[in-house]
Amino acid sequence: MTEPDLAFSTHDHAHCSHDLLARAEAVAEAQGARFTPVRRRVLEILLEAHRAMGAYEVLDRLAAEGYGKQPPVAYRALEFLVEQGLAHRVRRLNAFAACTHPGEDHAPAFLICRACGAVAEAPALAPRAALEAAAAPLGFVIERCTIEALGLCPTCSAAATEAAPCT
Amino acid sequence: MTEPDLAFSTHDHAHCSHDLLARAEAVAEAQGARFTPVRRRVLEILLEAHRAMGAYEVLDRLAAEGYGKQPPVAYRALEFLVEQGLAHRVRRLNAFAACTHPGEDHAPAFLICRACGAVAEAPALAPRAALEAAAAPLGFVIERCTIEALGLCPTCSAAATEAAPCT
DNA sequence: TCATGTATGTTATAGCATAACAGTGCAAGC
């Protein structure tokens, strides 16, 4: 993750979706995982939405397209994608988002805009290292970590300043 | 937060509870907040448990003691405590824990043992600074953040090594 | 072909959280 994340910028979304989907297939196949229709469709849904979605929201779309109507159908596909590093769980939102950097830094930090709900991935190597440095003296061995920030994205931040320039 | 957290060490728990409760009252009063019986009792419950508790678990205890039996009773008291920095929400566990360092670093990181469920607070200033450094180039303004690590506490880590010394 | 394992699908239920409204009690101002 060497470039600024795209989620807070305009970009050719159709292209990025297609590209990410192709990379996802490659990643899954490389790991011997079966990229079945439901799983693929769930990733597509997340990519199309280009935002964090609740499991039930994903499920509604699946159901509308003839897939299973029950929660486990969505949860299992989402769990698979998360395990493969193709999607992430955003705990603060109880939601899931397609990974925008598959194959790279697989434990990113999330920046969540409280105004518009946009979620961007940010590089988390440095915060994670700092956290490990803080945990080591306590004898704690870190296996996974969740780093999420709530705040304002550039757009909403600008809008807020505009609306109340004197505060 | 200048000393190692106590949660992974043995200590005089009755004393630490009493001490923390007294400090909590001071903190609440200093902020003009009303430290009512329910709120106080919820904090006591969290302190006595000395671990993360679900809202319903807290509620059960409240109900057993003659307080309200409905979820909002617990959620409101917990929300109050979190706002005052007297307790924290551990998102990974959908649970709440008494703050062990009231008045100090109010956005700590949490170290969650996946084996025994213990939760400790760790200093988060450094990870937070690193996260802000990562967010700044994206134009994102951080307001609050969640930093949680899952892993093994010293005790469980040692136990795991003992049980399978060759892996 | 048949056994095995993986994936999908269903039913049912558990667990987490909040909206909306009612009653209570305290405190400030008349």
Place this chain on the structure above:
DNA sequence: GCTTGCACTGTTATGCTATAACATACATGA
């Protein structure tokens, strides 16, 4: 004193999130 306002507690009701347990389908390889 009274009443007006406000914060707190409590209730009913509901919605959202998540998983356990079991049934079915389907591919792969012995």
